Amino acid sequence: MNDNRVNQYLILPENGQRKDTKLAVEYDEAQIADYLKQGYVIVNHDDFNKLIGNGDGEYLIADDGSVYPKPALTDAELLAAAKPAKIAELKAERDSKEVKQITYNGNHYDYDDKARERINAAIIALDVQTAQAKATASIDWTTADNQDVKVTADDLRCVIAAVAQRSNALHVAYRAAKDKVEAATTVTEVDAVTLNL
DSSP states (O other), X not given: OOGGGTTEEEEEEETTEEEEEEEGGGSOHHHHHXXXXXXXXXXXXXXXXXXXXXXXXXXXXXXXXXXXXXXXXXXXXXXXXXXXXXXXXXXXXXXXXXXXXXXXXXXXXXOSHHHHHHHHXXXXXXXXXXXXXXXXXXXXXXXXXXXXXXXXXXXXXXXXXXXXHHHHHHHHXXXXXXXXXXXXXXXXXXXXXXXXX
């Protein structure tokens, strides 16, 4: 044990981070000299504490062993991070609006995964009943606002058609918003982009 090196660390810096760390107290002066020749540097306890638990990169270490606060991100770096985050936000908004309730003929219909399955199954059943009875079949349907209405296969197809129109409008708005984000030159411009319908 090297008592002269208590609370000191041998650190091999690489791109501002610690590539390797050793307790200096475990090595004699000759071994430490060899490590220093390999590019390791001696760091004191306080500087080492700045570097540990430093996953967010708040501090960096220079090749000479000096520990310094990470410089603030440049405008270009902030913009590069803001663009994909905003695009993901816009996409999530588009996707959530695609499955919201839809209004057709004054009634509100659910349009989540389960509702879509029910609508498609009902269309098939009503088509079969209509073909067998040679008359337009209808069923009672409970709407999103808990009303019971009579619907035909064509009514349910119109619900799907209304959803398709809304979906198209959402995708057009998303593409336009995404283009604005990609063309933005500042974070403020990116933040201002919305999904305009």
